[in-house]
Amino acid sequence: MDYAIPTALVLVAGVVLALIAQWKGWRPSLAVTLALGIGVRVLILVLSAHDTWQPVDYVNSFKPAGQAILAHRDPVLESNGGWHFLPTIPYVYGLLLWLGIPWEFAGRLVTMVSDIVLIPLVGRLAGGPKARLRAFQYACNPLAILIASVHGQVEPVSLVFGVAAYVVARGPGEWHRPEPLPWRSPGDLVRRLVSPLDADRAATRRAVWAGLLMGFALCAKSWPVILVPAMLMFLPGLRSRLVSLIATGVAPVLFLLSLPVAGFTEWNRLPDVLNTIGLRPSDVRPITGDWGWTTLVSGGNWNLDPTPARIGQYLIYAAVAACLIWWRKADPIDVTIAILLAFMIFTPRLGAQYLLWFMPFLVARPTRWAWPAIIGASVWASIGYLVLTQFPGPRWYELHSPWALSSLVLFPLLIAALPWSRRRYQQAGPVAVPDAKTRVATP
Known part of the structure; x- marks a missing residue:
């Protein structure tokens, strides 16, 4: 370079x-x-x-x-x-x-x-x-x-629509975590859909727009699918969440159908x-070995091995499910931070651009170890972009292996940056206003 x-x-x-x-x-x-x-x-x-x-x-x-x-x-x-x-x-x-x-x-x-x-x-x-x-x-x-x-x-394109979907789903003003609804019988599910609560009905418009925006995020790349659960958490009830989920699928379906409709491919x-x-794990390209735990298997070299790719894919699914359970009462942004950092830890393959996924969320709502993780990820990626590119041919391959193995150094920072202390959403209390007796006169 x-x-x-x-x-x-x-x-x-x-x-x-x-x-x-x-x-x-x-x-x-x-x-x-x-x-x-x-x-x-x-x-x-x-x-x-x-x-x-x-x-x-x-x-x-x-x-x-x-x-x-x-x-x-x-x-x-x-x-x-x-x-x-x-x-x-x-x-x-x-x-x-x-x-x-x-x-x-x-x-x-x-x-x-x-x-x-x-x-x-x-x-x-x-x-x-x-x-x-x-x-x-x-x-x-x-x-x-x-x-x-x-x-x-293309990560910024997915993120601009994904973050916009979060902002719209949360709505204006301060967000309030909806109270959990009791489900006494299967009939409750139907009643919540047919006769939604006032807050749920009022959220329909923003649910539609949030879903459409998230759909455009999926049109750019497929990974924002892991953002959908946390986005739905911003909405107050079953009806608005279902509406938003349906709206999320509109843009991807239309762009998929545009291929045969516009004559780019056959039906x-x-x-x-x-x-x-x-x-699906069988659909993901099995390129592993240049990030994280798979570097220990490959020695830091690219490896077309479907076994660690498939194992890693299932580990990602399990990690996402675990984060949704562990942080189920947290702020949805914290849920997102947890999911995306967990992905970085368990994924069998990673391009440096993946590390951008969690950046907008961790910058917007930093944890105690957010900036060490941000700086560490940026330094590691910068070495790949700015240093390794100075060495073409065989020398690049020689340097790529230790660089890939060095990704393991980031894992303690990524783990520390998880929102461990924010498992429950805390409503901001009213600002205390001093009374007349406690006010101090100012000149």
Whole structure:
């Protein structure tokens, strides 16, 4: 990578600013925060676009998907195996390429714009008096800048819709955790649907919009499916949650059907498309060995082994279920943090971009060990992006193994960053107002 040093300096400066903001309690205006966030991301995008090194998947996977759309072909089945998700993002790639924008810029524009929109959304997700601080800290987040402006990975697109879905589902004002409803008989289930409570009926509109937004998150990539349970927890009752769940499926179904309707693929090939983008353990590509516990099996090298891939997939399902049970009475954002950090611990495979999944939520609602985990994950990913890319060919493979094994060092930080002390949601109490006897006169 030609611009590793200036990129690294920008990322370090961002971390320093974020920590100083935490220490000093800075709360810059949204205009200042956006100016910083946009300036940094545009700068790194321009440097990355002119770099002689380009990420392998950015060139060999994402670009063919956009070119397939230009050629009116199926981007999932006819892009050299490079696209394993719904065709939503390839449609955007194809449009940008059709407009004549060079690929080095076009592919990154999608992710950079999404990450910029995430900045105020993180503030909205945090809420309260520290909303502007959290937005500023996300604007400085080094991993977000790397993923959006260097790698051009699609994570920011999924996250911008996912976080927006959380904000909408929570609704205006302070969120109140709904009281658990007693279920005395199967008939109660029907009665809750036919005759919902007033709060449940009033939440229908935001349930629909939250579901539609989460559906668009799933259109970009399939992993946001693990965000759905926590999003539903923001809604007050069974009816609104069911409405939101149904709405979540609308956009993915429409984009899937757009392939045969628009003539990109034949109707009889839809099962092949579904198998390619599926979430079953048998559908996931068995590339393991470059992260976490599977590095101990492979020695830190890529390994096409279906056994650890399948074991890891089932471990993820079990971990998600355990988090939903253990944190079932917590704030839904804490539930999300727990689920996403647990995923990082148990997953058999991981690209550095996966580490961005938990960033908006952990920045918005930090735990005690949040920033050590954020900095640790950012440093590990930065070594892969900025250091390993200095060594092409066999030397890269030699360095990749110890780098992959070093991911195990992050695990204590990820475990510590879990919201262990926030298993129960605590309603913020009223602000105490001193009475006349206790007020101190001021000059």
